Amino acid sequence: MTQSSSGAPADTLTIVLAQLNHAVGDVAGNADAVRALRQRHTGADLILVPELQLVGYPPEDLVLKPALAERAEAELQRLAAETGDGGPAVLVGTVHRCEGRLYNAVALIDAGAVTGMAIKHELPNYGTFDELRLFSPGPLPEPLLFRGVRIGVPICEDVWFPTVCAALKAAGAEILLSPNGSPYEIDKDELRASKIIGQRVAETGLPLAYLNRVGGQDELVFDGCSFVINGDGTMVHRLTDWREEERVTHWTRGAEGCWSCAPGELADWLDHPGDIYAAMVLSLRDYVERNRFPGVVLGMSGGIDSAICAAIAADALGPDRVWCVMLPSRFTSQLSLDDAAECARLIGAKHEIIPIVPAVEAFDQMLAGTFADQDVDITEENVQSRIRGVTLMAISNKFGPMLLTTGNKSEMSVGYATIYGDMAGGYNPLKDAYKTTVFRLAEWRNANLPSIALGRPGRVIPQSIITKPPSAELRPDQKDSDSLPEYDVLDDILLGLVEQELSVDDVVARGHDRATVARIERLLYIAEYKRRQAPPGVKLGSRNFGRDRRYPITHGFRSA
Numbered sequence: 001m002t003q004s005s006s007g008a009p010a011d012t013l014t015i016v017l018a019q020l021n022h023a024v025g026d027v028a029g030n031a032d033a034v035r036a037l038r039q040r041h042t043g044a045d046l047i048l049v050p051e052l053q054l055v056g057y058p059p060e061d062l063v064l065k066p067a068l069a070e071r072a073e074a075e076l077q078r079l080a081a082e083t084g085d086g087g088p089a090v091l092v093g094t095v096h097r098c099e100g101r102l103y104n105a106v107a108l109i110d111a112g113a114v115t116g117m118a119i120k121h122e123l124p125n126y127g128t129f130d131e132l133r134l135f136s137p138g139p140l141p142e143p144l145l146f147r148g149v150r151i152g153v154p155i156c157e158d159v160w161f162p163t164v165c166a167a168l169k170a171a172g173a174e175i176l177l178s179p180n181g182s183p184y185e186i187d188k189d190e191l192r193a194s195k196i197i198g199q200r201v202a203e204t205g206l207p208l209a210y211l212n213r214v215g216g217q218d219e220l221v222f223d224g225c226s227f228v229i230n231g232d233g234t235m236v237h238r239l240t241d242w243r244e245e246e247r248v249t250h251w252t253r254g255a256e257g258c259w260s261c262a263p264g265e266l267a268d269w270l271d272h273p274g275d276i277y278a279a280m281v282l283s284l285r286d287y288v289e290r291n292r293f294p295g296v297v298l299g300m301s302g303g304i305d306s307a308i309c310a311a312i313a314a315d316a317l318g319p320d321r322v323w324c325v326m327l328p329s330r331f332t333s334q335l336s337l338d339d340a341a342e343c344a345r346l347i348g349a350k351h352e353i354i355p356i357v358p359a360v361e362a363f364d365q366m367l368a369g370t371f372a373d374q375d376v377d378i379t380e381e382n383v384q385s386r387i388r389g390v391t392l393m394a395i396s397n398k399f400g401p402m403l404l405t406t407g408n409k410s411e412m413s414v415g416y417a418t419i420y421g422d423m424a425g426g427y428n429p430l431k432d433a434y435k436t437t438v439f440r441l442a443e444w445r446n447a448n449l450p451s452i453a454l455g456r457p458g459r460v461i462p463q464s465i466i467t468k469p470p471s472a473e474l475r476p477d478q479k480d481s482d483s484l485p486e487y488d489v490l491d492d493i494l495l496g497l498v499e500q501e502l503s504v505d506d507v508v509a510r511g512h513d514r515a516t517v518a519r520i521e522r523l524l525y526i527a528e529y530k531r532r533q534a535p536p537g538v539k540l541g542s543r544n545f546g547r548d549r550r551y552p553i554t555h556g557f558r559s560a
């Protein structure tokens with residue numbers, strides 16, 4: 001029931017929470033998604049869509065192009081006019097230009113017009129965010145009046161601090177509806193729900209609907225995980241994770257004038273490491289689809305990194321869009337050949353063998369004169385890796401699939417990858433996953449099929465790939481542990497140096513060997529140039545090699 005014809009405030013509201021996967025820059029497509037929602041929910045009073053729905057979140061510097069803002073303004077006016085049909089109103093995230101400034105805003109469109117505007121006050125400017133570069137902060141906001149009800153619209157970062165919600169409450173807000181573009185980070189779903197938003201509700205006593213976007217956008221992925229908490233702190237709705245969802249919620253003004261939302265479904269959210277796996281699947285899917293690739297190709301070595309990447313790709317795109325190429329050299333073992341073939345068979349992906357021996361021999365001959373009197377060293381190992389890169393890129397050029405890179409975060413931390421070799425490619429699902437996480441993911445995927453997956457259920461990674469010692473097989477009997485500490489040791493050192501920004505002394509105090517920690521710190525710093533040239537990959541933690549951690553390439557600092 002909406003506001004009565006006498007103009008008395010509404011005492012019930014039907015609000016649709018639309019957890020959408022919008023596309024950055026596709027203003028027309030994002031507006032069409034709003035149109036379609038209005039058609040599907042004609043009986044609703046109000047529809048809430050994610051932060052910056054019209055331009056997509058995060059728009060980055062694209063939003064500084066005046067033509068983008070103009071297009072968003074035109075679409076907003078068109079959508080507003082369409083609400084003259086008597087159907088639902090919409091709280092739609094968009095950019096707003098005023099007196100030469102650009103704002104991150106939410107427009108209330110209702111009864112044929114823009115009837116209100118909320119402007120983001122707190123602009124996040126840390127980690128991956130740099131909204132102060134793009135937007136001006138709005139003043140402390142006031143509630144928007146909708147059918148006689150004062151609705152507070154704190155926009156994403158606005159709910160991470162007490163100020164905006166307190167101001168809205170003081171100005172008479174009765175309900176808080178918060179549109180978000182909150183990227184996935186390990187454990188952030190619970191942090192948002194139990195801590196951050198729980199606290200805002202406790203401080204204000206107001207019911208709050210938290211609506212997040214879903215989907216992948218370059219290095220970020222959005223998990224959805226929207227929810228509603230009533231003023232007494234009870235969680236009454238939890239929307240699904242990793243998928244779009246439209247949840248119809250019913251709100252009532254109670255005897256004391258306080259609003260509450262009727263309880264609905266409380267969806268389960270994936271725990272570790274299933275959430276990490278889902279993040280990799282969804283981010284790769286959206287990257288490949290939105291950049292219009294027919295599928296992916298990857299070098300399948302019989303090792304765990306390429307195996308899990310192939311499984312993620314099959315779950316993202318379907319097995320028939322994944323092309324696994326084994327490129328054996330004379331150091332490749334029969335076990336690797338067998339494991340690669342068996343893994344591709346279990347996944348259901350295309351598998352092909354292209355020996356690189358003729359190309360290696362040709363390079364040996366070509367360089368024989370120049371390298372006369374030189375010892376064989378890592379140069380020849382890197383040539384093999386680069387021959388694989390050239391071959392895989394030739395397949396990509398000829399048939400169109402994007403080449404996946406497979407270097408995990410442990411390797412990328414210490415530069416254990418060949419630039420222009422196995423680092424050649426377009427997207428890396430493992431970029432922010434340490435090797436120990438990769439092992440956990442393989443075990444998890446063999447026992448679970450995430451609901452968003454398009455791949456086959458059951459075991460997809462042969463056990464021998466999980467149990468054998470990792471090797472790059474670039475020289476006889478090579479093992480990763482010949483040149484690096486065992487991965488559980490390496491990863492704990494990296495956790496300290498990268499994720500927690502500890503010094504060598506701090507990491508040694510955790511029980512590690514000083515010389516090893518100092519060597520890893522040195523390798524970490526001198527590999528920065530490689531990481532700057534590495535392909536993008538999905539952010540999982542709070543310190544990804546990307547916008548979370550912006551180190552200089554050239555510097556002289558060593559902490560020991």
Ligand SMILES: Nc1ncnc2c1ncn2[C@@H]1O[C@H](COP(=O)(O)OP(=O)(O)OC[C@H]2O[C@@H]([n+]3cccc(C(=O)O)c3)[C@H](O)[C@@H]2O)[C@@H](O)[C@H]1O
Pocket residue numbers: 378381382385411415416417418419421422471472526529553
């Ligand atoms: N600061 C800087 N700015 C710009 N360029 C810089 C640079 N420092 C070195 N370079 C250049 O980089 C070159 C060295 O880099 P690069 O050619 O990659 O060679 P490099 O890092 O020396 O060796 C590759 C490493 O990756 C390992 N690997 C290779 C292949 C696969 C795997 C695996 O586990 O999957 C591991 C291999 O065992 C070795 O440890 C130098 O020749 C130099 O020209």
Ligand SMILES: Nc1ncnc2c1ncn2[C@@H]1O[C@H](COP(=O)(O)OP(=O)(O)OP(=O)(O)O)[C@@H](O)[C@H]1O
Pocket residue numbers: 298299300301302303304305306307325326327328329332388406407408411422470471472473
């Ligand atoms: N024989 C091979 N055939 C096809 N691709 C290969 C081969 N060897 C290496 N690659 C590619 O180069 C990447 C790095 O390989 P390498 O085996 O040297 O180290 P890794 O990091 O242990 O990876 P993996 O666990 O996949 O073997 C592999 O993931 C794969 O994509």
Ligand SMILES: NC(=O)CC[C@H](N)C(=O)O
Pocket residue numbers: 051124129155156157158160180181182183
């Ligand atoms: N879009 C935003 O304002 C994001 C910042 C916020 N702290 C989050 O990650 O949820």
